[in-house]
Amino acid sequence: MDDQERDEDADEDGAMKSSTGIRMRAAQRADLDSIQRLTHATTMHSYAPFLGEESVRAFLDSGEAERVVQEHLATAWVIEDDEGLAGVAVAEGAVIGQLMIDHHRHRRGLGSQLLDYVETRLFAHHATLELHSFAANEVANGFYRATGWSEAQRRPDSDTGIDMIVFRKRRGNATADARTGTAG
Numbered sequence: 001m002d003d004q005e006r007d008e009d010a011d012e013d014g015a016m017k018s019s020t021g022i023r024m025r026a027a028q029r030a031d032l033d034s035i036q037r038l039t040h041a042t043t044m045h046s047y048a049p050f051l052g053e054e055s056v057r058a059f060l061d062s063g064e065a066e067r068v069v070q071e072h073l074a075t076a077w078v079i080e081d082d083e084g085l086a087g088v089a090v091a092e093g094a095v096i097g098q099l100m101i102d103h104h105r106h107r108r109g110l111g112s113q114l115l116d117y118v119e120t121r122l123f124a125h126h127a128t129l130e131l132h133s134f135a136a137n138e139v140a141n142g143f144y145r146a147t148g149w150s151e152a153q154r155r156p157d158s159d160t161g162i163d164m165i166v167f168r169k170r171r172g173n174a175t176a177d178a179r180t181g182t183a184g
Contacts, residue, residue, distance in 0.1 A: 022110065024117040027076035027088065032069065034085040035078070038102050039065045045103040050136035051162070068097060077121070079114040086110050089118045094126035115147055123171040135163035 027035065040060050048056045059065070069076055072090050079087040079101070087101035087110055096118060101111045122129050133140050135154060145151075149167040157164045 021082050022113060023080045024077060024114060025080075027069070027073055027078045027090075029073065031078055031085060031088075032066070032073075035069055035076075035088050036066055038085060038088060039069070039098075039100060042100045042103045046100075046137070046139070047134070050134065065098075072097070077114065077118055079110050079117070081105070081108075081110065087114050089114050091118065091122055094122060094129050096122070096129060096131040099131070111143060112147060119169070127171050129169050131167050132157075133165050133167060135165050141165060141167075 043060060043065065044053070044056055069088070069090055072092055075091040077089050078085055083105075085102075086105050088098065089096060089100075090098040096115075099111065099115060099118070101114070119129060130152070131144065131149065133144060135141070144167050149169045151165050152168040153166045155164055155166065156162065
């Protein structure tokens with residue numbers, strides 16, 4: 001979808017609705033409960049296999065996930081389908097700090113659509129974007145690579161010591177580069 005098509009599909013508040021009934025828009029305070037439920041369920045499902053259930057529960061019980069969304073609500077976006085809120089993305093500057101799709105709705109293209117929507121908004125202000133992912137999160141890391149993100153470095157997380165991958169993507173033709181296998 002090119003920029004002209006995006007603009008034609010956007011309504012007056014910047015929300016986009018596709019012909020398939022998918023809607024992407026800025027997150028609102030009224031979304032916080034739904035985002036919290038989605039974040040808790042998806043974090044437990046996706047991260048417990050490699051971080052351990054006890055660690056994930058401690059993180060969720062700390063309230064950190066909710067704090068991040070509340071503090072960055074102005075740069076948070078959601079994707080909705082016929083079942084309601086399906087995913088959330090949160091950015092801080094040029095860094096996408098959270099991208100989650102309800103684990104029951106994986107493999108429907110929702111993550112790709114939301115990531116593209118967020119990238120478009122962030123690339124309007126930044127030439128290079130960044131996101132961090134647990135090195136053990138092979139599913140997410142494969143997704144990021146398939147959508148044009150390049151591994152920039154590996155390093156331990158400053159809080160947990162767990163190995164992280166720093167991904168970067170430059171404004172331009174990164175998605176086409178991923179399809180052709182050339183550097184972005």
